[in-house]
Amino acid sequence: MIQLPDSVKTYFDASNMEHLDSFLAAFNDDAYVFDFNRDFKGIEAIRNWSKTDIxxxxVRFEITDATEQDGVYAVIASLDxxxxxxxxxxxxxxxxxxxLAGGKIKELQVSLP
Incomplete structure (x- = not known):
């Protein structure tokens, strides 16, 4: 498995430890999240999404695989x-x-593997 950037590691670690502020700090202020058929733009929308959905x-994640291609990181994780x-x-x-942009999450797409 590849070495993940700090912001990506923080996304999963902060989720598992239920640290909302650390979780949000992994994102750019104008980040996008595409969670199946729902879009969330900006840090406040991502805050509201994460408060309800994570x-x-x-939610607890366990990373099972991770790849990188052309600066895009794909992480497969089991969740409970x-x-x-x-x-x-x-x-x-x-x-x-x-x-990523500037070391922070610019865009996140959540889907089935």
Missing amino acids: FGVH GDFDKTNLPSPLYLKHTFK
Whole structure:
């Protein structure tokens, strides 16, 4: 597995430790998050998304694979938490695709692997 940039590591570590401020500090102020069919632009929208979809349900990530191509980082992680798991595979894996600018997350796309 490749060495991940600090902002990408922080995204997962801060999520697992439930440190919202550290989580948000990994993003540029004008970052985008594309979480399946939902878009969140800017740090306040990302704060609201993360409060409900990550911190509010105590998501825990375990990275299982990571690759880098042309400065884009793709991370596969299993996740668990206090969310409705009806009809979801177990374990549940998500792909997080990160684009960075200035060492911080500029764009994040969350999808199925």
